[in-house]
Amino acid sequence: MTVRAGLLLRVALGAALAVFIGAGAGAQTPVPGQDEMNIGDQPGYQPSPAEEQLTGAYAKQEVFFRTTQSPGTIIIDTQDRFLYLIQGNNRALRYGIGVGRQGFTWSGLERISRKQEWPDWRPPPEMIERQPYLPRFMAGGPGNPLGARAMYLGSTVYRIHGTNQPETIGHAVSSGCFRLVNADVIDLYNRVPVGTKVIIKQAVAL
Amino acid sequence: MRLSGRNEEGASQVILGRGGALALIFILSAFMAGCAQTPPPAPAIVAPAVSTDQLVGKWGFAAYHRDEDRARTIKEAKAQCNRPYVIAKGPNGGLMMNLADQRELSELVLKAGPNGETYLGPQSAPAGGPDDRIVSNVDANSFTTVWVDPDNASRYGTSVYVRCGAKHAA
Numbered sequence: 001m002t003v004r005a006g007l008l009l010r011v012a013l014g015a016a017l018a019v020f021i022g023a024g025a026g027a028q029t030p031v032p033g034q035d036e037m038n039i040g041d042q043p044g045y046q047p048s049p050a051e052e053q054l055t056g057a058y059a060k061q062e063v064f065f066r067t068t069q070s071p072g073t074i075i076i077d078t079q080d081r082f083l084y085l086i087q088g089n090n091r092a093l094r095y096g097i098g099v100g101r102q103g104f105t106w107s108g109l110e111r112i113s114r115k116q117e118w119p120d121w122r123p124p125p126e127m128i129e130r131q132p133y134l135p136r137f138m139a140g141g142p143g144n145p146l147g148a149r150a151m152y153l154g155s156t157v158y159r160i161h162g163t164n165q166p167e168t169i170g171h172a173v174s175s176g177c178f179r180l181v182n183a184d185v186i187d188l189y190n191r192v193p194v195g196t197k198v199i200i201k202q203a204v205a206l
Numbered sequence: 207m208r209l210s211g212r213n214e215e216g217a218s219q220v221i222l223g224r225g226g227a228l229a230l231i232f233i234l235s236a237f238m239a240g241c242a243q244t245p246p247p248a249p250a251i252v253a254p255a256v257s258t259d260q261l262v263g264k265w266g267f268a269a270y271h272r273d274e275d276r277a278r279t280i281k282e283a284k285a286q287c288n289r290p291y292v293i294a295k296g297p298n299g300g301l302m303m304n305l306a307d308q309r310e311l312s313e314l315v316l317k318a319g320p321n322g323e324t325y326l327g328p329q330s331a332p333a334g335g336p337d338d339r340i341v342s343n344v345d346a347n348s349f350t351t352v353w354v355d356p357d358n359a360s361r362y363g364t365s366v367y368v369r370c371g372a373k374h375a376a
Contacts, residue, residue, distance in 0.1 A: 120282070128289060133304035135269035135365060136286035139279050142271070 036101070037171035047166050058096025058170045060184050065092035074160075074188075074198045076178055078104060081170050083160070083178065085191060095188060098168040098179040107202035110153040112160075112194050116140075119150035119161065148182040149189040153198055160198075161185065254316040254324040256344050261301055261316075261326075265367035267291035280348070280366050287370035300329065305337055306358040316341070326351065339365075 054060070058081070069075065071088035078099045084092040118140035128134060138144055147162020160178045162185035163169075169181055180188065267290070268283035270276055294302045296313035303326075305312050317325045317333035319340075327338030339351040347369040353359040 125289065130309075132291075132309060133307060135267050135362070136289045136291070137268035137279065137282040138363070139268075139270040139272070139275035139282075141275070 037098075037168055037173050047164060054096055054166065054169055054181055054184075060093065060095050060187065062087070063092055063094045064090055065094070066090050067092075069197070069199065072192065072196060074192065074196060076160075076198065076200045078107075078178075078200065078202055081172075083180065083188070085188065093191075095180050095184045096169045098163065098165075098171050098173050100173050100177050100179065104172070104202065106156075106158070107200045110156060110158070110198050110200075112151045112192060112196045112198060113154050114152040115189060115194060116150045116152075117189075118144065118148060119146045120144070121146050124157075147179070147185055149185045151189065151192070151196075160188070254318040255322070256316055256324045256341055256349075258295065258299065258301055258316060260344060260346075261293050261341075261349065262295050264290035264292050264370040266370055267365065267367055269363045269365045271363035276364070276366070280368060283348075283366050283368040287368075290370045291367065298329075301326070306353060306355070306362065325354070327354075 063084075065084055065086065067073075067075065067086055067090075069086050071086050073086045075084045075086065075092075076082075076097070077084070081097050081099055083095045083097045085095070086092050120140045121138045121144050122136065123131070123134050128136065140146070142164070145164055146159075147164060150159050150161040152159045158177045160180070162182040163179040164182075166181045168179065173179075179185075264287065266283040266286040268279045268286060270279040296302045298313055300313040300315045302311045303314050304310075305314075305328075312328060314326050315329045317327065317338070319325055319333045324341045324344075325333040325335075325338040326341050327333075327335055331337060334354055336355045338354045340354065341349055341351050343350040349367050351365045351367070353362060
């Protein structure tokens with residue numbers, strides 16, 4: 001193969017890879033506050049098993065994923081609303097996520113500092129402002145907006161958590177950070193230890 | 207005493223002896239007393255066991271679904287006084303609070319239930335209406351509510367309010 005042919009082949013493969021990763025996402029560049037799914041938190045709502053079953057691109061699945069990051073690393077792609085758990089050998093477990101407004105506000109590298117089952121929920125001040133009837137603290141459990149598990153990122157307020165609103169997966173929403181349906185967050189929780197590296201990739205410029 | 211009269215043939219005869227006459231007088235007296243009796247009094251209006259003033263103030267507001275979380279939720283409620291839930295007295299003497307999922311405040315009143323329980327809700331509905339809460343475990347510095355509507359109760363669980371600031375005398 002000539003050098004030029006080889007270059008053309010690498011470009012084609014790269015394009016194909018980009019198409020593959022983006023396939024099915026139908027994602028648009030989100031504008032926080034404008035392209036958000038118009039839904040507030042519903043504390044206490046408990047979805048049915050049918051509602052919690054994701055299908056299509058946002059269902060958990062193993063995908064081809066080329067990266068230099070080590071197996072066990074999490075990469076979050078907020079534009080396409082996916083979370084990848086690197087497996088090695090160019091494979092990753094891909095989970096569909098919903099991204100809250102907080103999740104769009106930063107990018108970079110953190111590590112999971114703490115994990116909690118059935119986390120307690122403390123609505124942020126801006127949510128209390130919008131929904132003053134909300135309790136300022138709700139003990140963890142089914143129906144809690146943080147869902148079944150939470151993984152806290154460094155010393156930040158950001159976290160990967162479950163949800164009691166499975167219909168928000170694949171969407172931008174007003175509150176929270178990175179959310180997975182409860183079955184997926186439990187699955188991820190069981191796979192990753194405290195100290196796991198988490199890389200957040202943003203496509204939205206502030 | 208006895209009552210006497212004449213029969214169809216005009217002969218005199220005793221109609222009622224002494225005892226019968228007394229019984230008749232007794233029955234007639236009772237009948238006339240019944241006719242003259244005033245209507246029974248209206249049922250007494252029972253005041254709720256909790257007063258409006260007890261609920262006015264700033265409160266740490268928290269909620270739980272499982273009973274085993276109550277103690278730690280009360281502790282957490284105390285820690286929420288940096289974002290207190292404020293209950294003010296309304297223009298008509300009621301309490302200004304939010305109904306479930308309602309951003310605007312409504313004036314609510316305390317109502318006595320038929321079995322001695324206390325409800326908190328709009329005055330327009332009787333005690334135990336769909337927009338009401340049951341108020342319980344009331345003392346000088348805390349109270350508990352549960353929504354009457356099953357959907358609201360399922361979503362919001364049990365709410366606890368712990369008074370912010372200095373303790374009031376019990």
